[in-house]
Amino acid sequence: xxxxxxxxxxxxxxxxxxxxxxxxxxxxxxxxxxxxxxxxxxxxxxxxxxxxxxxxxxxxxxxxxxxxxxxxxxxxxxxxxxxxxxxxxxxxxxxxxxxxxxxxxxxxxxxxxxxxxxxxxxxxxxxxxxxxxxxxxxxxxxxxxxxxxxxxxxxxxxxxxxxxxxxxxxxxxxxxxxxxxxxxxxxxxxxxxxxxxxxxxxxxxxxxxxxxxxxxxxxxxxxxxxxxxxxxxxxxxxxxxxxxxxxxxxxxxxxxxxxxxxxxxxxxxxxxxxxxxxxxxxxxxxxxxxxxxxxxxxxxxxxxx
Amino acid sequence: xxxxxxxxxxxxxxxxxxxxxxxxxxxxxxxxxxxxxxxxxxxxxxxxxxxxxxxxxxxxxxxxxxxxxxxxxxxxxxxxxxxxxxxxxxxxxxxxxxxxxxxxxxxxxxxxxxxxxxxxxxxxxxxxxxxxxxxxxxxxxxxxxxxxxxxxxxxxxxxxxxxxxxxxxxxxxxxxxxxxxxxxxxxxxxxxxxxxxxxxxxxxxxxxxxxxxxxxxxxxxxxxxxxxxxxxxxxxxxxxxxxxxxxxxxxxxxxxxxxxxxxxxxxxxxxxxxxxxxxxxxxxxxxxxxxxxxxxxxxxxxxxxxxxxxxxxxxxxxxxxxxxxxxxxxxxxxxxxxxxxx
Ligand SMILES: Nc1ncnc2c1ncn2[C@@H]1O[C@H](COP(=O)(O)OP(=O)(O)OP(=O)(O)O)[C@@H](O)[C@H]1O
Ligand SMILES: [Mg+2]
Numbered sequence: 001x002x003x004x005x006x007x008x009x010x011x012x013x014x015x016x017x018x019x020x021x022x023x024x025x026x027x028x029x030x031x032x033x034x035x036x037x038x039x040x041x042x043x044x045x046x047x048x049x050x051x052x053x054x055x056x057x058x059x060x061x062x063x064x065x066x067x068x069x070x071x072x073x074x075x076x077x078x079x080x081x082x083x084x085x086x087x088x089x090x091x092x093x094x095x096x097x098x099x100x101x102x103x104x105x106x107x108x109x110x111x112x113x114x115x116x117x118x119x120x121x122x123x124x125x126x127x128x129x130x131x132x133x134x135x136x137x138x139x140x141x142x143x144x145x146x147x148x149x150x151x152x153x154x155x156x157x158x159x160x161x162x163x164x165x166x167x168x169x170x171x172x173x174x175x176x177x178x179x180x181x182x183x184x185x186x187x188x189x190x191x192x193x194x195x196x197x198x199x200x201x202x203x204x205x206x207x208x209x210x211x212x213x214x215x216x217x218x219x220x221x222x223x224x225x226x227x228x229x230x231x232x233x234x235x236x237x238x239x240x241x242x243x244x245x246x247x248x249x250x251x252x253x254x255x256x257x258x259x260x261x262x263x264x265x266x267x268x269x270x271x272x273x274x275x276x277x278x279x280x281x282x283x284x285x286x287x288x289x290x291x292x293x294x295x296x297x298x299x300x301x302x303x304x305x
Numbered sequence: 306x307x308x309x310x311x312x313x314x315x316x317x318x319x320x321x322x323x324x325x326x327x328x329x330x331x332x333x334x335x336x337x338x339x340x341x342x343x344x345x346x347x348x349x350x351x352x353x354x355x356x357x358x359x360x361x362x363x364x365x366x367x368x369x370x371x372x373x374x375x376x377x378x379x380x381x382x383x384x385x386x387x388x389x390x391x392x393x394x395x396x397x398x399x400x401x402x403x404x405x406x407x408x409x410x411x412x413x414x415x416x417x418x419x420x421x422x423x424x425x426x427x428x429x430x431x432x433x434x435x436x437x438x439x440x441x442x443x444x445x446x447x448x449x450x451x452x453x454x455x456x457x458x459x460x461x462x463x464x465x466x467x468x469x470x471x472x473x474x475x476x477x478x479x480x481x482x483x484x485x486x487x488x489x490x491x492x493x494x495x496x497x498x499x500x501x502x503x504x505x506x507x508x509x510x511x512x513x514x515x516x517x518x519x520x521x522x523x524x525x526x527x528x529x530x531x532x533x534x535x536x537x538x539x540x541x542x543x544x545x546x547x548x549x550x551x552x553x554x555x556x557x558x559x560x561x562x563x564x565x566x567x568x569x570x571x572x573x574x575x576x577x578x579x580x581x582x583x584x585x586x587x588x589x590x591x592x593x594x595x596x597x598x599x600x601x602x603x604x605x606x607x608x609x610x611x612x613x614x615x616x617x618x619x620x621x622x623x624x625x626x627x628x629x630x631x632x633x634x635x636x637x638x639x640x641x642x643x644x645x646x647x
Contacts, residue, residue: 202406208362209401210394210421210472220420224411300456301410 004296012289019281020071024064026277027270032056036268037080067274076275081267086275089260094279096166096256097249100175101241105234107180108187113230115184116191117223120199131192135185143244147178147251164253175252179244183237190233194226201225228299235291239284309480309512310359311335314372317354317363317536324586328354328367330536336480336512336529341503343523343544344516345559346533349582352516353402355533356482359514360399361389377479395425398473402485404466408457414468415453422475440471443508444501463494467501474505480512487522499526520563524548532556535593536585538611542618552620552629554598592623600628 027033034051035042042050051057054077055066070076076086119128154174155163165171198204199222207221245258253259257276264272296302317329329351336342344352358369361381374381377396384392401407409417418440419433428436434453441449444467457465466486473481483502487495503526506513515526523530523544531541532553540553551557558578580597583589591606592598598605604623611621614629622628 202401202403203409205362206401206407206417206469206472207409208393209360209399211390211392211425212394212420213390216420216424221409221412225409299411301458 001296004302005293008289008292012285016282016285019285020068020278021064023274023278023281024067027274028060033270037270071275071278076278077271079264079269079272081264081269081272086271089272090257090275090279093255093257093260096254097242097245097258100172100179100245100249100254100256101238103172103176104179104183104241105238107176108183108237109234111180112184112187113191113227116188117195117218119188119192120195120226121218123196128192131188135189138181138185143178143182144247144251146181147174147248150174150178151252166254166256171252171254175248175254178251179241179248182244183241186233186237187230190230191226194229195222198222198226224298228295231294231298232291235284235287238287239280242280242284308335308337309377310514311373311375312359312371313374315355315358315374316370317351317358317367318370319364319367321586326586327589328536328585329358330585330589332531332533332536332538334531334538334541336514338479338512339506339510340528341506341513341515341526343527343530344514344533345518345520345523345530347518347582350533351536351585352518352533353484356399356484356514356516359482360393360397361386362393362399391425394421394473394478395476396478397480397482398476398478399482400466400469400473400484400486402488404462404469404486404489407469408465410457412456413453414455414457414460418453418468418472418475421472425476436475437471440474441468443474443505444468444471445497446471463490463498466490466494466498470498470501470505474509477509478511480514481506482514482516484516485518486515488517488519495522502526520559532559535582535589537593537621539594539621540619546615546618550618550629552614552618552625553594553622554600554628555594557628557632592621600624600631 034047034054034056037054038047038050048057055063058066067077074087076090078084079086079089082089115131115134119131122128151163151174154161161173162168162171163174204217204222207217212221242258245256246262247258248254249256249259250262257279261273261276261280263269264276312335313333314331315329315333316327316331319326319328332355334342334344344355346352354363354367357363358371359374359376359381361369363369371382376392381389381392408414415434415437418437419430422428422433422436423430437453438449441452446452446464446467452460457468460468466489470486481502486502487498490498499522502513502515505511515522517523527544529541529543530547531538532547532555533539534555540547540551540556547556548560551560555578562577578597583593583596590608592601592609595601595605602624607623609621609623611619612625613619614625
């Protein structure tokens with residue numbers, strides 16, 4: 001297990017570095033950042049001044065290492081728009097996004113796993129078909145459209161929930177449903193197929209041959225093995241959810257890091273965009289790493305690898 | 306000898322898109338305490354479905370019917386799922402054909418050994434653990450106590466099958482069903498496992514049903530033999546009778562397929578049975594083997610019954626006596642000694 005953990009950790013660090021280089025190079029993707037920052041009426045002297053101020057006059061690799069060195073210490077420079085340290089902005093906004101992500105994940109799992117289990121146990125029954133329908137609809141429906149529908153229904157027709165803002169838990173209900181529902185079908189289908197697979201396996205037959213009750217067979221012997229791929233998917237989905245939060249937070253005007261990213265992109269606030277992207281990616285990498293460890297714990301066969 | 310299990314007219318059918326597959330078609334047999342019954346037959350003749358039917362562990366779409374399945378004095382057909390769960394793994398245990406996949410990869414050997422006995426018998430965790438260690442040693446696993454913490458993937462196929470045997474014995478069953486316990490293992494391990502099963506049977510005085518397609522295995526371990534063909538038992542009797550006087554043309558064909566030390570010359574061709582097994586979908590009248598049988602006549606297509614040619618040696622062949630007379634004296638495998646493991 002120790003060797004396995006070390007290997008995974010090394011891989012995670014390598015991926016983090018690669019991603020950081022990509023995020024950094026985004027800065028130059030849209031042309032010269034100093035010119036963009038200086039604005040349309042700036043003269044050559046202004047641009048030179050900005051270059052010196054932001055260090056754009058140094059070689060790219062020096063800039064990158066300086067930036068990365070700052071990043072690992074939580075130092076992302078000043079926000080061009082807000083005129084305050086980027087890190088303070090993020091610390092202020094991140095809890096909202098995390099709150100949204102975690103509640104959406106819980107919503108998705110709590111909905112998807114029991115449905116997947118039922119669909120597998122009563123294969124081809126009404127409940128299986130209903131679950132399939134839910135999955136198809138969920139996959140086909142654009143999340144922003146679903147968000148707007150929910151706002152129309154629950155904020156205007158039956159005004160029981162707020163349509164925008166992030167002041168109370170009620171503000172999180174609709175965004176959680178939209179973001180979570182988006183991830184539900186994949187979890188549900190994976191639980192269903194995984195469980196069907198496992199239920200017809202030889203070791204489940206062994207468990208039944210021991211005289212274990214159907215509940216013991218399902219929860220002890222079947223579900224644990226069926227859930228392994230779901231754990232991996234949960235990490236990936238959480239990453240998608242962070243990305244999704246950019247749209248959802250914007251639609252619901254939820255003041256999280258996703259909304260911040262969207263605002264900053266439209267304001268050419270490079271340091272902020274870079275910081276949010278980098279943190280989102282690193283967060284995603286850490287999650288994948290933790291999912292690997294959890295998987296190894298669930299599935300002893302992986303541990304030796 | 307007290308009869309442990311007695312089965313009358315067991316049928317297993319599976320509805321398929323092409324029609325109903327009658328995989329087991331009315332078989333009857335008995336096993337007594339301390340006795341080994343070998344069910345032998347080629348692949349697909351319904352051996353595994355028969356054993357799963359006894360445990361009531363058939364695939365969900367398969368249907369089981371029988372006139373009676375009496376086990377330890379109770380009629381299994383009348384037990385509900387709950388009652389059956391009390392029998393499974395407790396008084397009737399089973400070892401499967403696939404040792405590599407029959408253990409749950411997520412739990413330790415100890416966990417899987419102990420859960421059954423904790424459920425069926427009123428024992429403490431410590432007693433269950435001691436029983437597990439005792440049985441692991443019995444099945445020839447060294448350093449038993451430390452094995453309890455190991456996971457299935459850390460064990461070889463032979464060891465896993467030994468663990469499966471130990472697991473089946475945890476509650477001290479009256480009947481042990483072994484479905485081709487050695488087919489997936491290599492030859493040297495096969496012999497060891499068979500020996501082990503035979504020894505344990507004597508020690509624990511169990512009834513054993515051993516399923517195999519290997520007549521060599523039958524010769525080593527069986528007390529009685531039932532030969533299956535296309536879902537029916539076509540011949541049964543004590544092992545000495547079957548080997549010295551195989552009567553059904555199919556049994557004779559099977560005997561021709563095994564080499565006999567001292568009789569089969571180097572390079573001599575072994576027999577094969579020409580033709581193919583008939584489809585088991587739909588109804589079948591007459592003898593299932595008729596299309597491959599050298600002795601088949603019109604009478605073989607009439608409905609037929611199983612009858613004794615001598616007491617305790619039953620054959621399902623309309624021309625059994627004639628076949629026996631025709632083949633007398635040319636019995637190839639008659640020298641195989643019965644009963645004792647080699
Ligand atoms: N779940 C199932 N669905 C459909 N057909 C099945 C199923 N299980 C078994 N059968 C069919 O029933 C017949 C008997 O199968 P069974 O597994 O009992 O054979 P077997 O004698 O154990 O063979 P083997 O020696 O290969 O293990 C075969 O023709 C098989 O194809
Ligand atoms: Mg089989």
